[in-house]
Amino acid sequence: MPISRRQFHHRLVQWGAAASLASPWLARAADAPLRWVVPYPAGGAADQITRIVAQDVGQSTGQPIVIENKAGAAGMIAAETALRAPADGLTFFVGSNAPLVINSAIYAKMSYDPVKDFVPVAGLGKAPLLLVTRKDLGASDLRALITLAQQAQRQGKTLSMGSAGSGNITHLAGEYAAERMGFQVTHVPFSGSAPAITSMMGGNVDIMFDALPSCMQQAIGGRIVPLAILDKQRFAALPQVPTLAELGFGDTEASAWFGVVARSGTPADAVARMARAINQSLAKPDVQERLRRIGAQPIAASTAEWGQFVASERERWIPVAQKLGIRAE
Numbered sequence: 001m002p003i004s005r006r007q008f009h010h011r012l013v014q015w016g017a018a019a020s021l022a023s024p025w026l027a028r029a030a031d032a033p034l035r036w037v038v039p040y041p042a043g044g045a046a047d048q049i050t051r052i053v054a055q056d057v058g059q060s061t062g063q064p065i066v067i068e069n070k071a072g073a074a075g076m077i078a079a080e081t082a083l084r085a086p087a088d089g090l091t092f093f094v095g096s097n098a099p100l101v102i103n104s105a106i107y108a109k110m111s112y113d114p115v116k117d118f119v120p121v122a123g124l125g126k127a128p129l130l131l132v133t134r135k136d137l138g139a140s141d142l143r144a145l146i147t148l149a150q151q152a153q154r155q156g157k158t159l160s161m162g163s164a165g166s167g168n169i170t171h172l173a174g175e176y177a178a179e180r181m182g183f184q185v186t187h188v189p190f191s192g193s194a195p196a197i198t199s200m201m202g203g204n205v206d207i208m209f210d211a212l213p214s215c216m217q218q219a220i221g222g223r224i225v226p227l228a229i230l231d232k233q234r235f236a237a238l239p240q241v242p243t244l245a246e247l248g249f250g251d252t253e254a255s256a257w258f259g260v261v262a263r264s265g266t267p268a269d270a271v272a273r274m275a276r277a278i279n280q281s282l283a284k285p286d287v288q289e290r291l292r293r294i295g296a297q298p299i300a301a302s303t304a305e306w307g308q309f310v311a312s313e314r315e316r317w318i319p320v321a322q323k324l325g326i327r328a329e
Helices: 005-031 045-061 073-084 097-106 142-154 169-181 193-201 212-220 268-282 285-293 303-324
Strands: 034-038 065-069 091-096 118-134 159-163 185-189 207-211 224-230 255-263
Touching (some): 045 065, 045 118, 045 255, 045 268, 045 285, 091 097, 091 118, 097 169, 118 169, 118 212, 118 268, 118 303, 142 159, 159 193, 169 207, 169 255, 193 212, 193 224, 212 224, 255 303, 268 285
Parallel strands (some): 034 091, 159 185
Antiparallel strands (some): 118 207, 118 224, 118 255
16 A cells, blocks of 8 residues: 555654664674684683684674583584574684594584585684603603503503594594504593593593693693604604604694684674684784693684685595594494
8 A cells, every 4th residue: 555755754764763773783793792612621722722812802803702612522512502503603613623524534423514514714723742641651652652552452452542532633643643553542532631631640541642732731740751742843842752753653743723613604794804803813923922832833824725724634534534444423
């Protein structure tokens, strides 16, 4: 039905009033706290790296970031939590090796597709793995560990290997490196690196291939024994610890890495803003120094480069998981 000029004018006034009421909501949404969902518990490499960067990003942008630790199921609980949130640019997932790469190879069923359900935003940091043992195992160097492990196998036994969870890089790279060194392990998964290292110090786990931020201080303090680093070069804070390549086991470099992704459908401008804020943070010398002190280094990359990095990790580690026959339920 046609409306009169007076009715039309009245509706314009109503629409204007509605818009004025909506504007503060939009402003609040833009300034609302951001939510970063982390797939591991507090204290581990993921949590430490994330908090260093998130703190600076929050301070720089004036938009606080709430860290939500959702451990369990090789990072899949956290991934599912992030995917249940609206694609509004307020919730991001701190993805890592397991939920973005390895799980695809070792789980028969997953509730999400890491390629289709997430879009890359920016990298955060990565930390090389360190092979460590409990103090009373009796292996002061790598050769002694290999001898001990092989002797145990001849007696029908195996060393126990802790990890931050099934499918975690501390699991897959550990299995891979152990095979390269000629012995088998019995995998003991935990809900994160921190509880795994605590269990090792209690004498319940023999060895672990852990990310530096989670075990470096315990190694420096003599509470666990560092034997080799899975990196191209030695780490400055542990100069006496050789690389596995130095000891004759090349192609064993492995690191735990973490970066931000968003649910598919998140507005491109929200992704771009977050990527810009993260990379500006990673470029700051004080942030780089804080990461270095815990045994990590920044992954400074564009959104496209971060996506390419994750894709290259899939190409490397999925075939390894398949060859080793690692499966999880």
